[in-house]
Amino acid sequence: MALHGKNIVGSSLLGADTETFQAINPATSRKLEPGFHNATQAELDQALELADRAFGSRGSVEPAQTAALLERIADEIEALGDELIERCGQETALPPGRLTGERARTTGQLCLFARVVAEGSWVDARIDTALPARKPVPKPDLRRMLVPIGPVLVFPASNFPLAFSVAGGDTASAFAAGCPVIVKARPQHAGTSELVGMAIQKAVAATDMPEGWFSMVHGPGRTTGLDLVRHPVIQAVGFTGSVAGGRALFDAAASRPRPIPVYAEMGSINPVFLLPGALAEQAEGIAAGLHQSMTLGVGQFCTQPGLVIALEDEGLDGLLAALGRLVRETAPATMLMGSIAQGYREGTDELEACTGVELLARSSQAPDPAKTQAGAALYATDAATFLASEALRREVFGPATLVVRCRTQEEVLDVARKLEGQLTATIHAAEGELDQHGQLVSILQTKAGRLLFGGFPTGVEVCPSMNHGGPYPATSDVHFTSVGTAAILRFARPVCYQNFPESQLPPELRNENVRDIWRLVDGMLTKEHVA
């Protein structure tokens, strides 16, 4: 299938702008065909108007149709076959094995949301029946459920060109909630975006969803992106990327005459606390696991462990020796794009310029700039330096990790207290050792959205219990996750129906429990009908 380079506006393909941009193969620094057309104002307006009309035309959300849409998107993505993996590999330098796995995650996620919608209990239905004889005033009949929030704008991530992109978690959860979606595609993987966008366009048509339920537009984030965020049709925004980018969208949304929520998943350094017992028992094993986690995907994960905190002792010396060896042996690899590689260079340069920060090891082989490569790096500092320097608490996106050597357990707690909001925090401890460090768990619970005991933070399971979120700047809204089934809650709002006639109530709230969902009826969770 030849790429057309156009904007997907409902069922149309539009590209009136004569100027185009091209994606770049980071492994060769060469431009890829074809050129892509940034959306014109008229094309953006059309996408917005279609989304608005599509949302307005749906009196109520039909779970079966939504589930069919999600499953059909998964099928259409599968049907793209190797072409998708090839193009995506050219645009991102991610290897085929990784991309095949990510595609499975993407389609699995779509099907999981389809099941959540088909099952239906996510709407949190609540029914309080009337008490007409209550004194001093009768109690009305009140029924409440979650309904879709309206058209959603999605800004994909660069580091997950499938699972967090055009048909990724934000789009899947917005569709699942019953919202139309407009995606502002990442220019770096514009071809991948087009392939997936076309798959969604087909699925929308095949499942009889309204025209404009999905659009995908090209354009610069600072103009097209911000203009879309400020447009009154848009009711919520999903974003994955840098703190600067997420904050710009958040600020634009908050300063609208009518503010809207922005779910930005931004930066995190994902601290790993290594307690002495764990290091004494398995320094080598931790070194191997940490090395794998910090360099996985050239360190380009939101959950890359960029910070390690441990007490100075022999165990830590052993860990650092082993980890240093592994880092030196790490071959430089191609990053997603030139700007990320440059950001990594600047970030590591800044670390190296910090007084009190020591370079322990780096990839022996020099990275090739023509291949947009980066090598791994390992740094160390002491607690006093870390606590005094804000720069050391900022994310360096890539395969670098800073180790903070603490002299006392109190210093470990001080470092924990000084952390900004995180997606994850990890503790390695020997059996029973954590019982003496309850305070560390308490502190980290206020800092992070996910706490790990052992293991490493990369690898984010898609399931009901996942929380991929955390206090700012990990995300812009600490209430919500962007991974897992609870992500659907971002795109829904409660509506209460008072004394409504049965025929006018949504099916989920009728006396007969026609959807067979869990409902809180007069304070009791049940699947029974209402008498």
Added chain:
Amino acid sequence: MALHGKNIVGSSLLGADTETFQAINPATSRKLEPGFHNATQAELDQALELADRAFGSRGSVEPAQTAALLERIADEIEALGDELIERCGQETALPPGRLTGERARTTGQLCLFARVVAEGSWVDARIDTALPARKPVPKPDLRRMLVPIGPVLVFPASNFPLAFSVAGGDTASAFAAGCPVIVKARPQHAGTSELVGMAIQKAVAATDMPEGWFSMVHGPGRTTGLDLVRHPVIQAVGFTGSVAGGRALFDAAASRPRPIPVYAEMGSINPVFLLPGALAEQAEGIAAGLHQSMTLGVGQFCTQPGLVIALEDEGLDGLLAALGRLVRETAPATMLMGSIAQGYREGTDELEACTGVELLARSSQAPDPAKTQAGAALYATDAATFLASEALRREVFGPATLVVRCRTQEEVLDVARKLEGQLTATIHAAEGELDQHGQLVSILQTKAGRLLFGGFPTGVEVCPSMNHGGPYPATSDVHFTSVGTAAILRFARPVCYQNFPESQLPPELRNENVRDIWRLVDGMLTKEHVA
């Protein structure tokens, strides 16, 4: 009990500032004793530091202790007896019957949250057990629940000096979620606030909650209030009041280096749609109900019906004739404070100055400014005028209602589409009539947080199904309600524990379901233990 006029800072009473302010009896325009001390910077800092330390000192939330606190606050408020009703009546001109009812609502609300916390399922516990043999990667053990967000700042409402004030819904739900609370008291009912604040201080001590779990400070909203919103210790804000006030807090919170959520319940004109069948059947009854709802509490309710939309016909003529009579017979009454009475005068003056707006009726008796009185007023306009004038869509806080006479059903829908976000929208229809007006219900569902069939929007039930919220400007966060048990969700955030040892998990997430709560275990809702 003599009022002391001081700030309640943890277990201390502080008032270092020598300048004081006094509350005013709106019925006499006279100042009430004693003087109240605005909090000094040092006193604010102390309240903040205590709240921070109190929150940090609690490793985990003990539901039994939280429930005991909530119940004890209710008991202590009851124990204040007539003194509370008397002082509150002096400060607000609200009659004893209303205040006795509001007190019962306040204590009932506290006890309802105590039951929600004691039952415990609100934490939305989810457990996904490990699959160590899964390919290509093992599935970890993941467990997730809601935990308290941190210290909460509460700005009480002026129009509910008990139920939405110091121990009102915001405070009750924040305590229920496990958060410490700082209240910035409303100066207009400072004495009432002190009485209730002292009751909470006693309850905190009696239930062994940490020092600083509650503080209440005095000070101007534009300085003290905004300073508190901007302080890093504060993690969330509850507010009930005007759009201007709520928006100022929202903007301050959104522009923090680390933004926090603001739950502002602001303005609403609560449209009432009267379909021809309903008017034909019961114009007189609707007139009586509407009159009661629009003038209840001198129209000082967030849910006061300020807008009526109907088709021009004999039924509407009958309604307006009957309603006009009732409005003329309405005796002027004292409003809560001079600034509200003035705002009402300005709002009605503005309505009267609008070309195309007709004054249909007003209270025959003139209001007495010395008694801070306001009379009822009824206005009418046509759809074209309403659609063209933004001023007509703004809330006039008080006992005034504007009727929009439509010529066609399409005009009715146009008016619905043009509405801003609302707390409520009401439809009166004859039996079966709504089936022909499905589009109206669809439109209103996107505009309001609560839809009523028949009846009137004043009277907000406190229960699980209530949604007292809505799209902006009804509230600043459409996801949440400020009334009913779901209000607790505003002050909690999810945390996920991965591969955590049983001993370190919160009780809610252990294999044995020690709290006997509903949990989503491997996708199934159950109270069973995990095997």
